[in-house]
Every structure is written in C-alpha cells, then in structure tokens.
Amino acid sequence: MDRTTLAIYIQELNSQCGFTRAALEVYNQSGRQEAQVGVLFAAQAAVTAASQVASILWPSRARSRRRGEVLREALGLPEKHPLGDRRFAELWDNADEKMDRWVDTHRHGQAVFDAITPLEKLTAAGVTEDDLFRALDPKTGRFYFRGQGYDLNALSRSIADVADRVARLAQQLDLEARAAQQQAAQQADEDDAQDDAAGGATGGSQGA
Secondary structure (H helix, E strand, O other), X not given: OOXXXXXXXXXXXXXXXXXXXXXXXXXXXXXXXXXXXXXXHHHHHHHHXXXXXXXXXXXXXXXXXXXXXXXXXXXXXXXOOHHHOHHHHOOOOOHHHHHHHHHHHXXXXXXXXXXXXXXXXXXXXXXXXXXXXEEEEOOOOEEEEOOEEEEHHHHHHHHHHHHHXXXXXXXXXXXXXXXXXXXXHHHHHHHHHHHXXXXXXXXXXXXX
C-alpha cells in the first residue's frame, strides 16, 4: 500500500473514531439529562461509527483482508482486539435481511423496542436478550441492537486505543508529506538555478 492510499484510510479512520467518541459524549450527556431518545440515538450512533472502524481494520470479505492486515500493521494493532469482533465489522452487512429475519422470528412473540431498563427486570418478565431490538441497560452500560449486546464502556476504551494510534500515524504521515514537499520545492529551485546558469553560459558564448 503506497503512502497516499494509507493516508486516505487513516483520514477516514480518524474521522470515524472522532464520530464514535462524539456519539459517546452525547450518550453520556443525554444520560445525565435523562433524555431517553438522546441516549438511544447516541448509543446506536456510537456503535454504527465503531462498525465503520472495524470494517476498515478487520474486514470480513476475503478480498479486503490484506488491506486490513496492512493497516493494522501500520498502526501496531493486534489481530485480536475488542473492535475486531465480527459483530462490529458486519453490523450493517445485509441489514435489511437481518431486519427481516428478526421480525419473522419475533412477530408472534415478544419484541422490545427502545427500552432503557436493567436487563434483570426484563428477564424477570420473561424477555430474552434476543427479544431486544433496541434497548439499554443503564446499570451495565450495555446497548442491545437486534438481539446483540454491545458494552459501551468497553467500546469507549477500545476506540480510544485505536484513535490514539491513528492520531500518531496521521502526524507521522503529515510530517513525511511536508518533508517531501520541501524536498520537491528545493529540487525545483535547484533545477531552475541550473537552467538559468546554462542559459547564461549559452548567451555568453553567442555574444563572443
């Protein structure tokens, strides 16, 4: 992978890490304000942005795996990482089909939407995790989407780890780019000076 391609991926990773952290901040603010819609919106937004990071660094498609390996190596990330969880990388793959399957499974049973309550209270009422289309356990900070649970506290730590690595590499790439630009400008000046000198020498011989 050339440096320009690497820089493009790093820029997008930097953006998606920033989106994830911003969403988690809104999640925390909404929780303090007891704003239910804000809590659920921000929780889902955080998981969504994190899934973009995961799909770039731990892609599920075979043809993209080499790209993931190169990027993880550049960032010093291990293959096994909390964000490498397949549920993140594949969160939005065939999302409409996943929605259809979940609806087919629950149309004659229990389906819980947009609940903010401890899971233990729901399970006491006979609700399973798979019944939770979108819910949050405020005691554990665990967000549920289509029956899958995501630990937002662990997500916050994981995205911070990736974001720090991305920021360091972005700074390194920026320094390299600046150095290359300066070198190119210096070379251009030297070439111009040589051309001027050659032109002067030619003019002098003609005058003689």
